Amino acid sequence: MNKPVTADIEALSEPLTFPVEAYISEEYARAEGDKLWAKVWQHAGRVEDIPNVGDYITYEVGTEGFVIVRTTPDTIRAYYNVCSHRGRRLVDPPAGANCGQGHKNQFVCGFHGWRYDLDGNCTFKLDEPDWKGALNDQRTHLNAVKVDTWGGWIFINMDPDCVPLREFLEPAAGILDPFEFEKMRYKWRQWVIFDCNWKGALEAFMEPYHVAGTHTQLLTHGDYYAYSAAYGLHGVSGFDQRDPSFKMKQSSTITRAGKGKDARISTYELQNEIYTTVNNASTTETLVNAARRLVDELPEGTAPEAVIKHWLASAKADDAARGVIWPTITPEQMSVAGLAWHIFPNMAVLQGITFALCYRARPYGDNPHKCIFESYAIERFPAGQEPKTSWVYADPVAEKWGLVLSQDFSNMASVHKGIRSRGFRGTLPNPHQERKITNFHRNLAEYMGTGAPKLLD
């Protein structure tokens, strides 16, 4: 499906509403398999998950499953995780895991022992002559799906007629390219199951409008009035320019001086607050340490812009000294990139110069009332010092995720319960601050052939 690739900044600025079926209807959830998931490019893993030939991961979405394997140093292939003989899942993800990961020279089905090489050719069929020559490569080859990469992510698409990945991701990909996500590596990765639809879980991270109600402790550090914009399939939000001391819609946490009379102190307080309550993500240790030194390095009364400039320059030098070279991102690129992206359909990226906090929410089979939720931080590390990480199931509490994420999690099941109530009159998304969510439902409606957002009457 082709979409406009230009920014649609003012679109969806009227008071709109959209139906709740997308969250709660079992029929809708079943239809998603064919109408949405079978048609879209979707993030199935990171390139770093499979560094060596023979490394594989499994990926499940709804009732479908895939094996994604590196077949040469430069080639990744993706197959339906289905044996051609009688359809057994070829690779069983470990019980209780969000995905499987391992290394194989060949895949051997656990039912009757048929074998497949990494290129998907069936290399052994027990008692093949019994078929009297009827088994050809077309019948027995693993069924492949499209696979491509961007920003260090592996994407797959089940639709053989889909547009190229890059086209699907634009204009988000072009706006985000300067951040060079492909040079970042996992810092941590955790997952959990929520009692809500996958869209509801993702939407909890699609607008800063909830900061005032959910993360009240952050209000002492800044103003969180947000803008949001539709970019075709995708959308972005950030902090709006209500503070006249900033000339652009500055929106990343690393372009804000916090709140308070002394920008040297407030910059540090904001960075430290984020680092400690967002699970050591959404900023970096380098940035926090450089912010801590501001009171020693700058005179009292230094203007906020000068504080930010000095802070970023000294953090950049600190990182360079340990072998982390910052990408070149102009102030205009930083401003346009905003704070938080929704990459249709189920990926969220909150980016900074050397880091990003990312989310993915997936359906739980075809049950609309549950989802698999994954979050991970990626960051640039000195070569050879990348942490070794694996997926960790983590109960949704502050001790495991940090205060801020646990606050977000506390809304998931409650929102889902509320929108299932016959007393709920329908969604009232903020026409300025939550357009990203409305755009999500506008695009969903096109794929699903359901009711698009409509004017509130």
Ligand code: FES
């Ligand atoms: S189902 Fe795989 S070998 Fe029979």
Ligand SMILES: [Fe+2]
């Ligand atoms: Fe939040």
